[in-house]
Amino acid sequence: MSDRGLLIVLSGPSGVGKGTVRKAIFESDDNEFEYSISMTTRPMRKGEVEGVDYYFRTREEFEALIEAGEMLEYAEYVGNYYGTPLSYVQKTLDQGKDVFLEIEVQGARQVKEKVPDGVFIFLTPPDLHELKNRIVNRGTDAMEIIEERMKVAREEIEMMALYDYAVVNDEVPKAVERIKDIIASEHFRVDRVIGKYIKMLEEM
Amino acid sequence: MSDRGLLIVLSGPSGVGKGTVRKAIFESDDNEFEYSISMTTRPMRKGEVEGVDYYFRTREEFEALIEAGEMLEYAEYVGNYYGTPLSYVQKTLDQGKDVFLEIEVQGARQVKEKVPDGVFIFLTPPDLHELKNRIVNRGTDAMEIIEERMKVAREEIEMMALYDYAVVNDEVPKAVERIKDIIASEHFRVDRVIGKYIKMLEEM
Numbered sequence: 001m002s003d004r005g006l007l008i009v010l011s012g013p014s015g016v017g018k019g020t021v022r023k024a025i026f027e028s029d030d031n032e033f034e035y036s037i038s039m040t041t042r043p044m045r046k047g048e049v050e051g052v053d054y055y056f057r058t059r060e061e062f063e064a065l066i067e068a069g070e071m072l073e074y075a076e077y078v079g080n081y082y083g084t085p086l087s088y089v090q091k092t093l094d095q096g097k098d099v100f101l102e103i104e105v106q107g108a109r110q111v112k113e114k115v116p117d118g119v120f121i122f123l124t125p126p127d128l129h130e131l132k133n134r135i136v137n138r139g140t141d142a143m144e145i146i147e148e149r150m151k152v153a154r155e156e157i158e159m160m161a162l163y164d165y166a167v168v169n170d171e172v173p174k175a176v177e178r179i180k181d182i183i184a185s186e187h188f189r190v191d192r193v194i195g196k197y198i199k200m201l202e203e204m
Numbered sequence: 205m206s207d208r209g210l211l212i213v214l215s216g217p218s219g220v221g222k223g224t225v226r227k228a229i230f231e232s233d234d235n236e237f238e239y240s241i242s243m244t245t246r247p248m249r250k251g252e253v254e255g256v257d258y259y260f261r262t263r264e265e266f267e268a269l270i271e272a273g274e275m276l277e278y279a280e281y282v283g284n285y286y287g288t289p290l291s292y293v294q295k296t297l298d299q300g301k302d303v304f305l306e307i308e309v310q311g312a313r314q315v316k317e318k319v320p321d322g323v324f325i326f327l328t329p330p331d332l333h334e335l336k337n338r339i340v341n342r343g344t345d346a347m348e349i350i351e352e353r354m355k356v357a358r359e360e361i362e363m364m365a366l367y368d369y370a371v372v373n374d375e376v377p378k379a380v381e382r383i384k385d386i387i388a389s390e391h392f393r394v395d396r397v398i399g400k401y402i403k404m405l406e407e408m
Binding site for chain 1: 326354357358361364365367368369370371382385386388389390392393394397398401402405408
């Protein structure tokens with residue numbers, strides 16, 4: 001319905017299974033999203049292909065892109081940069097195609113600032129859903145373990161507040177269906193389609 | 205996911221096929237919505253059942269409910285009142301069940317004021333979607349017919365602005381699927397579920 005593609009951002013706490021869910025979405029039927037390939041400064045490994053697994057760049061090239069505002073999001077892990085180049089994302093959205101990013105929560109926060117009308121989906125661990133059982137109903141745990149669990153849960157809930165949707169990753173096929181429903185219905189949001197109608201009227 | 209039910213409002217211009225789509229939704233699989241029965245002051249017809257087709261009330265009773273703020277929405281057509289009693293809707297939402305209303309645009313406007321966090325779905329005629337073809341590409345039409353079409357289209361677009369979603373009723377089964385996707389994904393909206401998590405944490 002909407003003429004411009006949607007930027008879909010899937011994120012969540014580390015270990016929640018983002019990569020598995022993303023893979024299952026891209027292997028499922030009726031997926032019409034473009035997957036954005038990340039850029040990195042880490043060395044290419046055997047079997048990896050430039051522009052398929054990653055865009056491999058030198059540290060200098062990567063930093064030049066950061067300074068030019070050409071990275072939608074980036075982070076540094078163990079001495080290497082990883083990030084999403086802006087140009088591909090913009091070009092694909094302009095073509096009316098949806099772009100799917102699966103990134104860490106730090107990256108999602110950067111994208112939220114630059115593209116607030118993206119669709120931000122937070123994948124939650126099933127034990128957050130069953131928070132009470134997990135934290136309270138085990139009388140045998142030491143107090144510090146209970147407190148640590150509460151701290152983690154609190155941080156996850158705080159992260160979640162930045163997102164549009166929270167999807168529980170209890171079973172991968174269910175999480176995939178939920179995410180695909182969300183993307184389908186976001187295309188029908190009035191604030192995404194009404195501009196097209198108004199423009200049509202104005203042009204006549 | 206969310207503990208409270210959703211109030212789903214399906215509306216759209218008259219003649220768009222709201223009733224047909226609503227019926228198809230209730231006859232489809234996996235529909236878990238409660239349908240809100242309207243109240244009216246018109247006389248009961250042969251074969252109609254109180255509390256099934258309508259709640260039949262006198263004019264005095266209906267006006268007393270209006271004055272007491274007990275009508276979620278109402279309108280008067282050819283001398284009779286039609287409306288949605290608030291009590292049933294609130295009770296059902298509190299039980300965690302979704303309530304589905306299929307009403308005229310005037311009624312939807314009243315509901316929007318009272319329940320802003322409802323899910324408002326505007327059913328659009330397929331010819332609004334193909335606005336340009338309909339209005340411009342027929343060189344033979346008289347100017348006043350073209351202007352009338354533009355006026356109708358403009359009014360429909362203005363109505364649409366009050367809604368969350370715009371769904372084209374090109375084919376009834378497709379419209380039904382879109383609406384069911386929307387309802388499913390609205391249950392995952394962070395602003396609907398995060399309160400539950402925060403409450404869980406606070407209770408511990």
